[in-house]
Amino acid sequence: MSAFDALVRPALVRIAAPGGGYDPLGDRYWGTGFFIAPGWVLTCAHVVAEGGSAVWRSEPAVGITWEDGKTTRETTGTVVLALPRPDRPEDPPDRWAFPDIALLRVPGTQKASCVRLSERPAVWPAAVSLHGWSRETGELGIRHVHGTLNGSDGQALVTRGVMPVEGCSGGPVVDHAQGAVVGLNKGRGADGGAVVPVTALRALHDLPGGEAMGEALRAHDRYHLARYRSLDDRPDWTRAQLLLPGTQGAGPGLRTQLHGHFAELPAPTAPGEIMNLIDQVKAWIRDDSLPDALEDDPRTWSEGAGLLRGLRAPRRDEARDLDLDAVLLYAAHVVRHLAGRYGERADTAGLTRWIVDESGDADRHLRREIDRLVTPGRPAPLSVREPRARADVLLEIDTPRYDRRYPWRVKLLLDGHTVSPLHCDDRGVERARLRETLREPLADALRRGDSGAHLAAVEAVLPRELFDEPLDTWRLEPSQEPEDAWSATLGQRRIVVIRDARRHDREPSPEWRDRWEAAERGPLRAAPLRAEVPGAGRDAHTARVHRETWAETYDRLREAEGGIVPVYCGPVGSGDGLMAMNAALTAGHPLALWRTGAHDHTDCEEFHERAHRLLLKAESAQGLRNPVRSLRTRAPDRSALAWAETIAVLYDPPDRPPHGGRLEVPPLLGEGDE
16 A cells, blocks of 8 residues: 555545444445544535435435544535536436536534645646545445546546456546645446546535535645644655655755645635736746746645646756745745735734755746735736736537527737637537537636736627627526625626628728727717618707618728728617618728617617717727726616617727637646536
8 A cells, every 4th residue: 555545545435324434344335535624524426316316405315424533433524515516416317427526614623634635737747646435345345446547538537457346436536746635536437447536626606505515625734734734654655755856956845834724814706816827927037928838727825836736947047946946936926916906804923934954055037036026015026917807708600501500709908919719619609509608618718817806898899690699698507595686797797899701811901900900099989870860960850861871881991091990879780770880881880879679769869969979088999898898887777878778889899809810828638628
């Protein structure tokens, strides 16, 4: 038995019907779980589902048997988070969808032994061991098998030639090169096993009540710091990891201490908040400003530190331990970030002292950078970006290809030019299902683009027939409570703009470039998209009654001065509105305002007049986006702003992706197939 096998055994728990923990034949046995922190057990959702509907009502309906030293104890646990959660608790599915995980709160287990979770994804091939309780040989007993983690099927990790023993579902999988748990046993296949990676725990953070996952992980880090600091001679995970090769520099002891300090800090709000700091650290270490080639979505400060491994910096002295430099610099960025966001409420004094102590042997450039980051009142070093969202989100929808199905892609736009693909479906979905289908991909991308209070914008690159799709009214989370009906929509909380998919297929026209430059300079003024619409002119009584043709509209808008913004009191995805929008886009207009609602507006004169004032006040293209978001927020509650309900904005720079010649980085393995 390896050192890590021995460390896993006391952390395993038997999961059974309450009162069935001492059943030697396992007649009431359901499966395996393991402590990730005192009071917290991780297992598979299908294991606890054996307890029926009481489990999903958050009752203490799960029997937990665990070892307290040499004493066997039995208690009950409550499912706090699970994914998936069955729609019909009394009739759970035969096959459980990925990720098949459940987090249990188990009171009275403060003396439990706990596993060490990996802070980074598994790298295969990897030598692993699969652990759990089993009754395969008759009586219940602990079993483990050794094998190799060979790859991924896009979601689960896969072992070949080795599979978990029956009953081990929910048990931990240990990577012996990392000396940490990289997943849990999900099930058996024809020639191997399926392993849920620990990175799947990230999805639990996004569920209602997901803050419990963060609470459990902070307890995990506190536990391992306490064990490392303990003077007793019991084996612990950190010291076992110290015996592995290549643990100098930013090794297990340093990371255990750092994670313990992170556990006392306010939690990050979204992956983008962490990735923003990681981007800044990598740029300083590598002495470049290129966005990183791989996208990730860490949910804790500790996970962020785990991503700073194996950095390469050709311009720097290769003798330096770049992993150590990166971790210390990252910790200093966390201190400055939290101090700026929370002030004295974020007690970072302990972490700051630790950073200063550990930086004593760093080179003078790094010490100077860290000093500027952690010393109150010092001006920010050049590596600190001005506060902004980490990235914006590109939603690209193509014209239908098969059976009126719209292919779609969701990407991050990292610096206005670099695109990182996240999710896609080339076969597409029907228009009626776009909102439902895109809800989670958009939510995931926005979590990665947000940085604290600075929120990612949404740029929807659409075929013109979808210009009236009310994206700004979408809610990305299904309503959980009655008051959710009053929660902010996508367009009330964020900047949401529409861009034209068709003209991005070719080189931007000179008219488009010229009009964009004029819009950036300002000022902006309104002009009717269709001249004969009542209220479109300065005097509604002299409005034209002749129906303007496409050629007349194009000629008028082509001759319009720079800074002119076409405005329309109605939808533009079909009929006369679409014909006029085609003319405006052909004439190179990058900005437009319209209403996506029904055609029978009676306040068009007011709409055109208010839109004209809005554009004058915005002054330039950049100044238009925030006022539109503000109108979307206030319009539903104020009758005086009824003219602005269902307002949509075309905001379409000519040199912004997805125009040809863009740099796209590859998606992570397992992403991009929906």
